[in-house]
Amino acid sequence: MTRADGFDAVxxxxxxxxxxxxxxxxGTGRRVLLVEAADRVGGALRSEQLTLPGFxxxxxxxxxxxxxASPAFAGLRLTDDExxxxxxxxxxxxxxxxxxxxDAVLVHRDVDTTAAALGVxxxxxxxxxxxxxxxxxxxxxxxxAPLDPRAAARAAGPLLRYGVTGALPAAALARLFRTEPxxxxxxxxxxxxxxxxxxxxxxxxxxFLAALAHSVGWPLVRGGTERxxxxxxxxxxxxxxxxxTRMPVTDLGQLPSxxxxxxxxxxxxxxxxxxDRLPPAYRRRLGRFRYGPGVFKVDYALDAPLSWSDxxxxxxxxxxxxxxxxxxxxxxxxVTKGRHPxxxxxxxxxxxxxxxxxxxxxxxxxxxxxxxxxxSTTDLTARIEQQLERFAPGFRDRVLARHVHTPAxxxxxxxxxxxxxIGAGRADLRQFVSxxxxxxxxxxxxxxxxxxxxxxxxxxxxxxxxxGWQAARLAVRD
Numbered sequence: 001m002t003r004a005d006g007f008d009a010v011x012x013x014x015x016x017x018x019x020x021x022x023x024x025x026x027g028t029g030r031r032v033l034l035v036e037a038a039d040r041v042g043g044a045l046r047s048e049q050l051t052l053p054g055f056x057x058x059x060x061x062x063x064x065x066x067x068x069a070s071p072a073f074a075g076l077r078l079t080d081d082e083x084x085x086x087x088x089x090x091x092x093x094x095x096x097x098x099x100x101x102x103d104a105v106l107v108h109r110d111v112d113t114t115a116a117a118l119g120v121x122x123x124x125x126x127x128x129x130x131x132x133x134x135x136x137x138x139x140x141x142x143x144x145a146p147l148d149p150r151a152a153a154r155a156a157g158p159l160l161r162y163g164v165t166g167a168l169p170a171a172a173l174a175r176l177f178r179t180e181p182x183x184x185x186x187x188x189x190x191x192x193x194x195x196x197x198x199x200x201x202x203x204x205x206x207x208f209l210a211a212l213a214h215s216v217g218w219p220l221v222r223g224g225t226e227r228x229x230x231x232x233x234x235x236x237x238x239x240x241x242x243x244x245t246r247m248p249v250t251d252l253g254q255l256p257s258x259x260x261x262x263x264x265x266x267x268x269x270x271x272x273x274x275x276d277r278l279p280p281a282y283r284r285r286l287g288r289f290r291y292g293p294g295v296f297k298v299d300y301a302l303d304a305p306l307s308w309s310d311x312x313x314x315x316x317x318x319x320x321x322x323x324x325x326x327x328x329x330x331x332x333x334x335v336t337k338g339r340h341p342x343x344x345x346x347x348x349x350x351x352x353x354x355x356x357x358x359x360x361x362x363x364x365x366x367x368x369x370x371x372x373x374x375x376s377t378t379d380l381t382a383r384i385e386q387q388l389e390r391f392a393p394g395f396r397d398r399v400l401a402r403h404v405h406t407p408a409x410x411x412x413x414x415x416x417x418x419x420x421x422i423g424a425g426r427a428d429l430r431q432f433v434s435x436x437x438x439x440x441x442x443x444x445x446x447x448x449x450x451x452x453x454x455x456x457x458x459x460x461x462x463x464x465x466x467x468g469w470q471a472a473r474l475a476v477r478d
Contacts, residue, residue, distance in 0.1 A: 007033045007242075009475070010255050011468075012273075013264030013454070014243070015043025015416065016061075019232040020072050021262045021453045021468030026239035028476055033256060034236060037248035040226075041233045043264070043414055044422070045463065047224025051301040051401035055365050056358040058225045059405070059413065060422070062349050062367065063318055065091075065209070066462040067228070068216035069140045072469035082231040084222040086354035088317030091218035094185045095313055095391040097323050104310040105185040111214045121182035128165055128176070132211035135162070140215070143208060144459045144466050146432070147440060166204030167429070169196075173203030174325055186210070187328040188320025191345045193427050194293045194371050196336045197329040201429040218318055222355050228463075249273055252450070259449050260475045264468065266291075266416050266424050266456040267436045274447065282446050285437045289456065292427060293335050294407035294420020296380040297369035301400040305350070305364050306392040313391075317354055321346040321368075321387050335371045340378050344370035346387045363400070374419035376407050416454060423461030424454055435460060443471035444478070451475050 008030035011022040018034065019041065026032045034041070044060030051057065067073050068085070092107040108114045111130040115122040132139065135158035142148070142155040143162075152159060165173055170190035174183040174197075190197060190206030197203075212218065221227045233243060252273050255261065263270055267286040271278070278286075308314055322328040322345035331341035352364040359365050368384050381404060388395040405413075407420025416424055425431060435442060436456045443451045453471035455461045 007031050007256055007258045009033070009260035009262065010035065010258045011262040011264065012249050012255070013043065013416070014041035014229070014233070015264050015414075015454070016045055016229075016232075016463045016465045017453045017455060017468035018043065018262065018264030019229065019236070019468065020465030021264070021472040022241060023076065023232055023235050023239065024469050024472035025260065025262070025475070026236055026241045030260070032236065032241040033258070034241060034243045035247045035249060035255070036243070036245045037415070039245055041243060041245065042226055042229030043416065045225045045229035047226040050299045050403040054360045055301040055363070056224045057299040057365055057367060057403070058351065061225050061463045062351065063218050063220060064225070064228070064463045065212040065216055065218045066144070066464040068219065069212055070144055070464035070466060071141045072465040076235065078231055082234070083228050085219040086222045087217045087219045088315065088350070088354040090316040091213035092188075092318040092320065093313040093316035094188045094320045095308060095310055096181065096184060097390070100180045100184065100324050102309065104308070104313045105181045106312055106316070107185065107210065107213050109214060109217055114214070118182045119179055121177045121179050124177055125182060129207055129210045130214065131158075132162055132207055133214035136215065144464055145470065146458050147442075162204070162207070166207055167200055168203040169198050169200055170202040170206055171197040171329060173206070180324060183325040184323070184328070185320075187325040188322060188345075191320070191322065191328055191332055191347075191371075194332070194335070194423065195428055196333045198333070199428055201432065205427070220317065220351055220354055223357055251275060252277070261450045262453045262468065262471050262475065263450065264416070264454045265452065266418055266454050268418055269415055270452060277447060279446050282437070289436045290426045290431060291374050291418045291421045292423050292425060293371045294374045294376055295369040295410070295422055296372045296376065296378075296384070296407065296420070297367060297405040297410070298381055298384055299403045299405075300366045300368070301359070301402075302364040302366055302398045303400050304362070304398055305353070306366070306388075306398060307394055308392045315353065317350060319348040319350065321348050321391055332371065335373060338373045340372060340376065340380065342383065343387060344380060344383055346370050346384050348388070372407065372420065374407065374421055376420070379404075424456045425460065427460055432460065441474055443467070443474050449475070
């Protein structure tokens with residue numbers, strides 16, 4: 001199988017998709033070279049002491065339910081010695097303002113415990129979110145491999161039931177619930193899509209994420225997300241692969257010759273490294289690929305945990321700070337129109353609740369980000385902190401140090417985060433089925449043996465490795 005004169009496959013970029021693609025190819029007996037522009041592998045799987053010594057922050061990805069849901073990761077069977085998952089006592093919480101009752105909605109691992117607190121909406125939560133969770137691995141596999149007819153066939157019934165509500169805009173799905181707590185918690189989940197709540201499928205994102213909280217949890221990696229990248233790199237090396245860091249690729253022609261090349265690049269970077277090799281029609285199709293909103297992220301070192309207005313929020317790994325459903329919908333609509341909301345939706349993660357090793361004893365780390373128009377240069381720190389103060393009074397008094405990532409600094413850190421877009425492309429329904437182009441095998445490019453495998457391919461953003469896994473399997477079949 002291995003060519004005596006060189007490599008059987010070269011993978012460009014070492015984000016989770018590039019790493020999974022490389023490990024998958026190496027598992028077939030091929031000799032694989034992985035090249036990475038940065039000084040170490042991982043892409044958005046990176047952890048740094050951004051604020052003060054001893055405080056470990058996840059620079060990019062942090063909460064990883066999709067890794068536990070992914071068929072690609074399931075096939076690896078990572079051991080506890082390689083990666084230890086840290087689960088908070090509550091996957092998520094959604095604090096509400098006084099005018100909406102003031103208590104938080106708590107999302108437990110258990111469906112019934114979560115539903116019981118939703119009163120008259122308990123049955124609807126079980127029927128929509130609970131049923132999605134109960135469908136288990138077959139449905140998760142079908143949603144994460146949307147172009148695989150075999151995966152769809154294995155989950156035909158659950159997939160059909162999910163599709164009835166999953167294709168709805170979040171605004172329409174919310175109307176199925178009668179109470180503000182149920183609508184608000186759905187809105188917080190749907191906001192992860194970075195779509196207007198009037199757009200089709202925004203409700204499906206919310207349903208799926210909520211279901212993952214029940215079925216697999218919303219865990220972190222103990223010690224920092226970078227530990228996952230290190231484990232995947234170790235797997236590649238153990239299989240005979242080679243890794244070269246500090247090797248930026250500006251042209252595919254500079255790579256060693258190999259019959260398979262996987263590119264963990266978004267369309268913009270791929271167009272840059274292929275020059276005029278691509279057929280003009282394909283270049284035009286890639287050029288029409290649309291990137292989504294960016295994020296403005298602040299990492300904090302804290303001297304103590306936050307004092308949330310509802311103390312129970314202190315047990316949640318992830319907190320959706322945005323208030324009522326209407327407030328969140330308005331904020332996300334502003335972003336999609338290219339504006340900055342005065343009261344942004346803020347996604348907050350409290351890593352040290354599940355993993356105290358990330359800070360000195362008694363201290364904590366926390367990060368918060370809000371969605372902004374792609375490429376925004378507006379400083380959102382004050383607005384984010386006003387929202388945190390609104391639901392956790394005295395927040396600023398806890399801050400020892402902060403570190404800000406703007407869309408521009410995120411893109412400089414990882415070129416795939418174009419304009420701060422952490423999803424590598426807009427996640428609307430149209431681009432869900434044409435990512436990055438409309439094709440039954442969108443990973444394959446017109447260049448013989450060259451494949452795209454980034455989050456700009458199905459199923460899109462998130463740490464699931466499916467783009468790399470599917471591209472590698474397609475390359476082997478070809």
